[in-house]
Amino acid sequence: MNEADEEGKLLKFHDMGLDDRLQKAIAKLGWSKPTLIxxxxxxxxxxxxxxLARARTGSGKTAAFAIPVIQKILDSKQHAKEQSVKALVITPSKELCSQAYKNVIDLTSSCSxxxxxxxxxxxxALDAQRPLLMEKPDIVIGTPSRILAHIQAKNLYLKESLDMVVIDEADLVFSFGYEADIKTLLSHLPKIYQAFLMSATLSxxxxxxxxxxxHNPVILKLEESQLPETNQLTQYHIKCEEEDKFVLVYTLLKxxxxxxxxIIFVNSVDRCYRLKLFLxxxxxxxxxxxxxxPVNSRCHIVNQFNEGLYDIIIASDETALETPTETKDEKTKQKKVRKKDKEYxxxxxxxxxxxxxxxxxDFPANVDAYIHRxxxxxxxxxxxxxxxxxxxxxxxxLEHCEEELADSHPEGETLFxxxxFRMEEIEGFRYRAKDAMRAVTKVAVREARLKEIKSEILNSQKLKSYFEDNPRDLQLLRHDKSLHTVKTQQHLKNVPDYLVPPTLRHMKSGGRRARTNKQFHKGPTRGEMKYKKRKADPLKSFEYAGLLKKKKKK
Known part of the structure; x- marks a missing residue:
């Protein structure tokens, strides 16, 4: 086992001996230089x-394995006599499978x-995917249980042809309950293959x-902080009570x-819909x-968010995994809980x-969750x-998180x-927030959850074949529509000028009074994209506005 040398000449993509078709796809993606990993x-x-590579979230780990896998497949094509499965990419969740697949498709755009x-x-059904596997694709992507199911159904045979195995987000594979599946799956692989383990932590x-x-791996344990640098990521905290959270999020967004x-993170599905109905x-x-x-809906939501169709996602960062030590009583209780996807x-x-x-x-329960959020x-x-x-x-x-992450920011500076700003400046919004919160009852939340699940299932199943024939119509399917389980009051949708504190009135107009909320949520304009690239902190404007009077007094 050896450690990779951290020193040495900085390489560019064109220095790595990559195929011209692969370099063309990389250029098309706008990647000017490789990340450290x-x-x-x-x-x-x-x-x-x-x-075995450990690198923080967002560092480009997917491309770090996808590029060499594609390159080696292109090399093997020059002397291959028949089509066969060359690479297996294993990830712990369906969303990550979809993401890895999209990245591979982007990188093979010039050699598809x-x-x-x-x-x-x-x-x-396994039978529905059987024809795809019978064509022996070069790269197969899936979760451990799904790949194993296809192998056991004899839809996939890897003993002779497989050259490469990738396990992405390796630190999640066992925690998602795949230990037995992985061990069984490995028995169906050839004895010799090249392997990649990509992980955010070395647990x-x-x-x-x-x-x-x-087998005798190179360990890439990159010397970088768990969080981006302070000049790239600014972290704030606001001390507030439960009711204040709703007032604040309403004010900041409206x-x-x-x-x-x-992305707004909460700790449970109920909180997710409570906040959605409130907004x-x-x-x-x-x-x-x-x-x-449904997984198709989740992936579609993420894709549309990435394409700029809407600006706000409320995400419930929770896991629904059974532990091996559960008792019968605990399992009986869990049967009453609505079905959740264990691979989420x-x-x-x-x-x-x-x-x-x-x-x-809602602040996350542990440091790892904070880092990944x-x-x-x-x-x-x-x-x-x-x-x-x-x-x-x-x-x-918060205090525990700051202690654990002390090394990730310069000495003498606070992480958070x-x-x-003064809470009294937005007191005028409080009574409106209270009115809205009274309407968001437990019954309304339950009905909203059921209504959206039914709607998404119908879209996912009944319209599947229709969307296959009419892919453009799929783009028109929006996930940010009102659920209408709470009676809305039209006057709440507008903010009269007298409610806006003097220090924030110029922020409300900001030279953009003509833009309506409807226009704002169609996605970022070219001007806004340039704004993001200017390395401006989206929250500084509010911070300075709130302190304007205080600074003048000083």
Whole structure:
């Protein structure tokens, strides 16, 4: 086992000996230079070495394995006598499978006839995917249980042809309950193959996987902080009570004091729909992302968000995994709970693009969850902001998080900057927020959950064949529509000038008074995209506005 040398010449993509077709696809994606993990991993992979790579979320790990896999397949095509499965990509969730598949398709855009790839993670019958596997695609992507099911159904045979195995987000594979599946799956693979393990952390589970899968690997343990640099990611916190959280999020969004695309994290599905129904009453569209929705709908929501069709996703960052030590009574209780997808994990790995802000409406229960939530923004070279609402009960979580992440920011600086403004400035919004909250009852939340699940299932099943024939119509399917389980009051959708504090009135207009809320939520304009690229902090404007009078007095 050897450690990769951190020093040496900085490589560019054209220095790596990549196929012209692959370089053309990389240029088309706008990647001017490799990230640190790509620069280290790709040359070693092309030499045939096994790789164990640890790099933080958003560092480009997917391309770090996808590029050498495609390159090696293109090389093998020159002397191959027959078509066969050459690479197996294993990820712990359906969303990550979909994401890896999209990345491979993008990277093979100039050689799609030579390199075929299929994603078999979808919730369809095994027989429906059998024809795809009978064509022996070069790359097969799936979850461990799905791949094993196809092998046992004799739809997939890998003993002779397989050259490469990739396990992405390796630290999640065992925690998602795949340990037995992985061990069985490995018995169906050839004895010799090149392996890649990509992970955000080097946990005990990853070390166990390393022993099972890797042979004398190169370990790429990149010396970088768990979070992006402070000049790329700005982290704020606001100390507020439970009721204040709703007032704050309403004010920030309605007055457009938070600009760009935002992900709002909560800790449960109920909170997800409670917040969605609350915002709905003020005419603020948002879509909910949770484990109860069909996987096709979840992937479609993420794709449309990435394409700019809407600006706000409310994500329930929760897991619904059974532990091996559960008692019968606990299992009986769980039967009463609505069915959730065990392969769901929204804060991990999913590639949300151009996210300007992550808002922790509920602070996460542990440091890892915070890192992965915040990792949805400030990806690659983009700027990002993380804003956490902290109640008295959540203060110990914040303090623990700051202690654990002390090494990730310069000495003498606080990790979480106080988001300073006077709550009394937005007192005028409080009574409106209370009116809206009274309407969001438990019954309304339950009905909203059921209504959206039924709607998404109908869209997913009944319209599947229609959308296959009419792909353009699929783009018109929106997930941020009002659920109408709460009676809305039209006057709440408008903000009269007398409610807006003097220090924020210029922010409300900002030279953009002509733009309506409806226009704002159609997605970022060219001007807004340039705004994001200027490395501006979307929240600074509000911070400074709130402190304007205080600074003048000083």
């Amino acid at each position: 790509q620069e280290r991993a790709i040359p070693l992979s092309l030499e045939g070495k096994d790789i 006839r030579e390199v075929k790839c299929v994603d078999i993670s979808g919730q369809v 005990e589970d990853v070390r166990t996987l390393k022993k099972l899968v890797l 007055l457009r004091l938070i600009r760009g695309k935002s 709905e009453q003020f005419g603020i569209p948002s879509c909910a992302l949770n484990s109860e929705l 994990g929204v804060s991990r790995g999913i590639d949300f693009q151009n996210v300007s802000n992550v808002i922790n409406f 915040v990792g949805r923004t400030a990806r690659a070279d983009n700027q990002g902001t993380a804003l956490s609402f902290i109640s008295v009960k959540e203060m110990p979580l 900057k106080p988001f300073q």
